[in-house]
Amino acid sequence: VGDFGAEELFGRIDRAFGGIPAGDPVPPVRATEPPQLGERRITLRRPTPTAYLRVAYRAPAGKHTDTAALLVADAVLSGGKGMGLGGGGPMGRSARLYRALVASGLARSASSDFDLYVDPFLFSIGATALPGTAPERIEAAVDAEVARLATEPVPDHELARAMKQVRAQYVYSGEGVTNQAFWLGQMEIVDSYRRAETFVAELAAVTPEDIRRVARTYLTPAARTIGWLIPAGDGGGSATDVLAAAMPFRRWSIGGAPAPGPTESAARTGRAPFERTELDNGIVILGQARPDAPTVVVRMRFEAGSANDPEGREGLAAFTARMLARGQEGRTFEQFNEATDDLGASLGVEANRTFVELGLRCLREDLPAMLDLAADVLRRPSFPEDEIAKVRNELMTGIREAENDTRSAADLAMRRLLYPVGHPSARRTIGTAESVAAIGRDDLVAFHRDRFGPKVLTVAIVGGVADLAEAAGLIGARFGDWTAHAEPPTPPPPAVRPVEPAQVRVLIPAKSQADLAIGFPVPERSHPDHYALDTANLILGRLGLMGRLGANVRDSQGLAYYAYSQVESGREGGVWVGKAGVDPKDIERALAGIEAEVQRLRDEPVAEDELADAKSYSTGVLPLALESNDGVAATLLALERFDLGLDYLDRYPAIINALTREDLRAAAVAHLDPERLVVGVAMPPEESEG
The missing domain is CATH 3.30.830.10 (Metalloenzyme, LuxS/M16 peptidase-like)
Structure with missing residues (x-):
């Protein structure tokens, strides 16, 4: 599927693969499983x-x-x-x-x-x-x-x-x-x-x-x-389908481009332009019109994440986000669900440390109706007491699962070594059992009143609309008269470099695997070294099957079930994170293997073919990221968040292709120190090991 001539492509395939012998036919499997005759x-x-x-x-x-x-x-x-x-x-x-x-x-x-x-x-x-x-x-x-x-x-x-x-x-x-x-x-x-x-x-x-x-x-x-x-017992185990850490994905990173003006667009051959406009009340609207597309994606992002949770009410942003769809003025949660399901559409609201984000996807003809629902969800939530009780129970279950999940526990332990007590990055987004129990309806109403408004809202709309003017008209008709006075919050301070290495171990009963989370502070995305550091890490822990970490720690030494690393860079700073799942008896050897690979990145330039592969991956993955409406919407929000400009994707390949082996080594020397890493380990007690 794509931009090619079928006859020419089939000829190339035949020339490349047609000479390979077919081999013996695979014998058909004729056995069939007998019917099950009892439970x-x-x-x-x-x-x-x-x-x-x-x-x-x-x-x-x-x-x-x-x-x-x-x-x-x-x-x-x-x-x-x-x-x-x-x-x-x-x-x-x-x-x-x-x-x-x-x-x-x-x-x-x-x-x-x-x-x-x-x-x-x-x-x-x-x-x-x-x-x-x-x-x-x-x-x-x-x-x-x-x-x-x-x-x-x-x-x-x-x-x-x-x-x-x-x-x-x-x-x-x-x-x-x-x-x-x-x-x-x-x-x-x-x-x-x-x-x-x-x-x-x-x-x-x-x-x-x-x-x-x-x-x-x-x-x-x-x-x-x-x-x-x-x-059974003390509840020490956990299913890992709730908050287990995901494998890393590509985030489009940053440069020092100036902030885009009130209206601008960036065109590229073969791609509809990215566009930007701003409503009179401060709402920023980003878009890519795809008039022939049958579907539309809308993301509405508020700077209202868990970094804004007050002391003793940790989890308030997440609680509020989950409550927004649970009832609006004149509409119950059941009626809301029927409305979205009748349209074959989806609408959900989630919170992370920085944002509360509403995401919706629908067929093109249903966009006005879905935006009506979105306006009610964001502007007129009713916070019914019966739904508050249900969401509280759901959050409590999620907290218990996270506390007993080795990946989640190791990650939190690592971040608590990097950040001081009370820092938003040193706690879970969903809070604690004590803080969630303390949150009442008045807290939810106040958080929504104080943290949601046009000045902290950015909208990305991609798909079946004629142009940005149509998109802006649809948004303006529902949000243009919004005058809530929420202001952008003060960002929390970045992590401070540790003066010495540190390790914390969390014991979780009834587990057979240990999980490691390794961290070290890195600069903000706008730092000149960001691209070199991110590309160095691509070689270290992501390229191919988890990069050098996967090849050495996992494959060659057999010390890990998985091993990878990623750079989490934000506007005010970030963290380099390495993660691995290991047998408890191999914890120290796996850590030593990861530290050795970080040191090698500092000591010697990467190989020419490694750098070529990293550049090819970084630039070649761009079209894939822009295939779907949701991928484009996420990209537009990142461009706005980091002041990259709408022409960033046109400039990005040149930025990456200009990197040298020495650039990568210098960035690793400047920003990664294997002798001062902090480590969170979640593992079974010794009597359970093996």
Whole structure:
């Protein structure tokens, strides 16, 4: 998929690969698994902060004619899911499992899942209980919803909602040539690439009776396997699906470009221009119009992150962010969920240390309605007491999971060595159990009143709009009269270089792995050495399979399950972070291996081919970052945040290509010191090691 001539490209492929012998044919696998004739059940009791349920039913292969009905049944249970390599945001907060388990206060999350595979696979359902909820109540609620799917026809309005979500996710999955190529390739593997063209018609043909039939056929008690993880002991274990650290991703970094003016654009051959304008009340609007695109992404970012949390109310920004969609003037949370799900759209609000950000994705024709919802969410939240109680319970569960997750615990321990007590970077964004328990409705109302307003709002809108004028008109009609007086906050101070190395170990029972988080302060993004340092780190801990750290510490020495590093640079300063997962007995050897690689980066210039690969990666990944609407929106916000100018992406390749081996070594010498690293380790107690 992309800008090429098919005949010419196929010829090149044939010349490159056509001479390779085909080899012996792979013998077909003729064995089929016999049907499951009775329920299978396993219950594990481990130190864990809450109970986790997983139910799996046997499901057919992707070629089977029942797969379309099963996909729609999955959407009825828990909303439409992203397809292929990507898709839209989460949907389904008006769906059956969410209503029965999450909205009722039994669970923190609940979902179902079905996808297309070459071989028969699974239709699964999962739930994470809120602390104190009896597992039997969770399982009974799941059983009731599965039974209802098999016995009662899905009402027309509910089926229409599920269909809209599945069709919308199909459209979202086609954003960008990479997603399109993946989707075609996946269909060819599972069945035929031509099915990608007929798939929507398959879904549209599904009837309520089809859903009831496949539920009776596949979602039967005799053909299911049930797994429970039940808390035991002191709650020292944790599922890692909540706050586990993610692998690094590319952030477009900084230079010393002047701030863009009130209106400007940067065009590039083959790319629609990036544009910027500002409303009279101070709202900055960034955009890239893609008039032919069927979808739109909007990101609305406020400088209202957890750095603004008052003492004793840590977690207030995160609490407020989660409450904004939980009810607005004249609209309940249930009605809000129905409105977004009816449109096959997603809208969510999240907080980090610096920002609270609303993100929405919708089909082009639904943008005005979704912006109406966004305006109510951001300007007119109602903070209902019953939803406050639910969000508090969800946050408490997240805190307990984070405290007992080795990656999260190691990262926090490292940052507490870099920053003084009370610094926003030395605490979790979601706060502590004590601080979240102390937050009341008055705190939420006051935080929203004092921290949200036009002067701290930047909007990025990308996709199916005619031009920036249309986008600005849509935003201005809903936010142009907003006069809240929130001002940009004073940023917290950066980390100070440690005078000596330090290490803290956090013991977490019932674990088999230790996680390491290593840190050292680095300069702000606008520092002249940023590009050299970032590129040096690319070679150290990211390029290929986790760079030199992956090649040496992980592959050659076999000391780590993963090992990587990244540069986290902000406007006022940043941190170089290295991370690894190791066997507890290998902690010191793994640390020594990482320190040795940092020292090597200082002692000798990188190899010519390493630098060439790093430059090729850094410049070559640009088009991929700009394929999707959301990728462009994130890029626009970064350009504004760091005063880079809208022509930054045009200048970026020259900046990277000008770097030399000595530039990288000098930056490593100036800004990384392996003899003064701080280390957070989260590990099992000694009696649990091995």
